[in-house]
Amino acid sequence: MFQSKTAWFSTSVGRECQNYWASEAGTTADWRTADYLFSEDAANPDTLRIYESKDYLSNKVTVFHGMFLSACEKRHSVKSVCIGHYVLPPACVLDGEQCLPSVLNS
Template identity: 60%
Template sequence: MFRCRTAWFSKSVNEAHLKFWVQEGGTITGWRKADFIFSEDATSSDTLRIYESKDFLWDKVTVFHSLFLSTCEKRQSVRSVSIGHYVLPPVSVQHGKDYSRFIDLFMDSLQKYSGELSDYHSKHFPCLNCGVCVCLTTTKSNEM
């Protein structure tokens, strides 16, 4: 499931998650070289160091809650789980809310969308009345 992927694990992460990562073909590495960074506690000292790094401040790394791995294990799939639901922001961003309620989302509990889906292309906007695509042309004055 995680073959050819690397991850860093905070000391706050349950050892079972780490073992599952390795069992499914993942490799453990330093956080600066990892494809994924996992933590269970935004206040953990090793996670705090990542939040204070230039890489984090410049949006080069994202910390994910390790519950992502639990969900992957339950579903026996990584493709059916949206990792975006497991972003673990710094405590200052969490505003003291019960963040675990945000993390504990399952695809089955999400409301289904019944409308028509279409791809978004920059500079192309579908007309809400007739559905015809409207293209905006770029001029030199618009590019500045």
């Protein structure tokens, strides 16, 4: 299902999601080169680092919730799952606050 695709996994993503990715022929990569970025905690330091990056601020990367993989597993398909429903915004958005990334302040 994920053959020729790469993913980066936050430390907040459970091993079962990572194992599923690998069992479906997906491989892992650094977040800067991965096709997909997965996290389950927008406030996790490794995910926060992505939200504060210039790549994120210039819309070059998107972080998805690891539950996307659970949905794919349940449906036995990646095409029948709308990945847009699994976009994981920064914690400040989830909390209803204004986001001022530290990258802009440096």
